[in-house]
Amino acid sequence: MTERSMMTTRRTLGIGLAALALTPGVAGAHEPRRGPNGGQKVDIGQNHGELVAQGGTLRLFLFDGADRPLPAAGASAQAVVLAGGRQATVALTPAGANVLAGSGDFTAARGMRAVVTLTLPNQRPVQARFTPMDQD
Incomplete structure (x- = not known):
């Protein structure tokens, strides 16, 4: 050639x-699309995650591929948040039937970005990117 x-x-x-x-x-x-809890819902691995950001708190709602609630027991996640020109790392732990939650040193605002790494029991970690405050 x-x-x-x-x-x-x-x-x-x-x-x-x-x-x-x-x-x-x-x-x-x-x-991304709006989830039933008012957050941004995206694909995360073979499942779906809905991220709700408020103040300095994140809540990650878990759903399976058919949009049924996915148990949070035994799951863990970490979010790297970029907001206001600063980066914060937030550990998310089970806080309800299908939700992981955590707080960090950030304030939720338009333009914030979050990369979430989710680990479900007996599965490899998966990642998703969120812009939870920039929805229609």
Whole structure:
């Protein structure tokens, strides 16, 4: 393969990947949505997590792939929160049937971001990104 044909192949591949990322059917399949508790709900591994942020507290509601409550017993999570230009790490522990909760040194506000690492019993950790205060 010549250098010119390799460049053409790379350019075509790049354009194809950009088009795929902008395709509504593909990109919309995993878009965040509002959960039943008023938080942002996203896919986290094979399950769903709904993150509610208020003041300096996070609550992570757990749901299975069919949106049924998933028991929080034995689960743990950690959230790395970026809010107000500062980063905080928040440990989330069981605080109800299907909820993990924790508090940290941050104040929930528009523009905040959180990366949650969830570990369910006998499973590998999974991650999800949230922007819980930037919903419609």
